[in-house]
Amino acid sequence: MKKILASLGALCFSVISFAQQYTFETVTDLESTPVISQGITGTCWSFSTSSFLESEIMRITGKQIDISEMYNVRNTYPEKAWNYVMRQGNARFSQGGLSHDVINSIRKYGIVPQSVYTGLEEGQEKHNHIEMVSVLEGMLNVYVENPAKTLSSNWKKAVEGVLDVYLGKRIKEFTYEGKSYTPESFLEMTKIQPEDYVSVTSFTHKPFYSDFILNIPDNFSNGSYYNLPLDEFIAVIDHALENGYTLALDCDVSEPTFSQKDGVAVIPENETDTRTILKDIKQEKSISPEYRQQEFENYHTTDDHLMHIVGKVKDQEGHVYYKVKNSWGTDKIRVGESGGYINMSVPYMRLKAISVMLHKDGLSKAVRKN
Known part of the structure; x- marks a missing residue:
């Protein structure tokens, strides 16, 4: 019995020693602002892209400015409503959006700081848009049904009224650090030029080195993406980070091996490692362009969530991961010890990244030429 126990002990020690x-x-x-929470909303697109723009402002001007995420949201909902009503309900109306929606918002309405537009009702401490979206959707469906048989333009005023109640009216003028601004002049002060930002993706169903409208549910505004081969898509991310440019990321986070609590996102070679790979280093799957395309077309890779790529790390075996800032806050109950950041492996990025947005100067000369 002692020999058996000794053998089992040696075996356990061997397994523990092998697991890393x-x-x-x-x-x-790279520089980024602190992790915050999007609350009970589907506005990750504004939180991630606003975080990205905050890093851009730091890179360009050296100033750290907390941008109002909800100002972008407030300005985007009327655009979503217009799209839904004019398509007579044959479109998606939801809380979702994409990075270019923030760029469209600031191009048209400028930027304001968080201190002057929180999007919170009096006494409210965290964002919760469930009721507001239900009200908007109910209203819009009535307008789509068009019971009066002639759609009045008043529906647009009604949408604006709901948004004013739940999020607040648009800001026309405000004071920041002792100076008076409009949203447009504040944008000018930040040195952000909306036309400088490009979206890049990689899919084989469209020609490479050309633009196309990516058919994903949240692309209600028909944003265009530049299409690159998969290796070059990853090279774009690497080149940007190596040269001081962060990126906004749209990706799939539905995998069981995407874990905010464990702070890792990985793709195991063997499904039997699905649980253990969140704690220990395991072999990851090699991701080909064909497999990436297959997983996109069979709905295994979907447009779930937007975040902000702010750097790179490597593990003790030399495997590289992208440091990704999330918008689920820093509460340890929800995010564990990760602090709100996720280390995303290269295989995960190759398979699950839908697209990235970056400043055009963050592209290599070869890509910019193409």
Whole structure:
């Protein structure tokens, strides 16, 4: 019996010794603002892209400015409503959106700081848009049904009224650090030029080195993406980070191996490693363009969530991961010890990244030429 116990003990020690828990070392860590929470909303697109623009402002001007995410949301809902009503309900009306919707918002309405537009009702501490969206959707469906047989333009005023009640009226003028601004002049002060930002993707169903409208549910505004081969798509991310440019990321987070609590997102080679790979380093799957396309077309890869790529790390075996800032807050009950950041492996990025947005100067000369 003692020999058996000794053998079992040796076996357990061997297994424990073989398993390597993640230890990460920083490779690149670019400036970004603190992690915050999007609350009970589907507005990750504004939180991630606003975070991205905050890093851009720091890169360009050296100033740290907390941008109002909800100002972008407030300005985008009327556009969504117009799309839904004019398509007579044959479109999607939801809380979702994409990075270019924020760019469209600031191009048209400028930027305001969080201190002057919180999007919160008096006494409210966190965002919750469930009721507001239900009210808007109910109204819009009435307008689509058009019971009066002639659609009045008053429906647009009604939408604006609901948004004013739940989020607040648009800001026309405000004071920031002792100076008076309009949203447009504040945008000018930040040095952000909306036309400088490009969206890049990689799918084989469209020609490479050309633009196309990506058919995903949240692309209500028909945003255009530049299409690259998969290796070059990843190279765009690497080149940007290596040269001081962060990126806004649209990706799938529905995989069981995407874990905010564990702070990792990985793609195991073997499905039997699905649980253990969140704690210990395991072999990951090699992701080909064909497999990426297959997983996109069979709905295994979907447009779930937007975040902000702010750097790179590597584990003790030398595997590289992208440091991704999330918008689920820092509450340890929800995000564990990750602090609101996720280390996303290269295979995960190759398979699950729908697209990235970055400043055009963050592209290599070869890509810019193409």
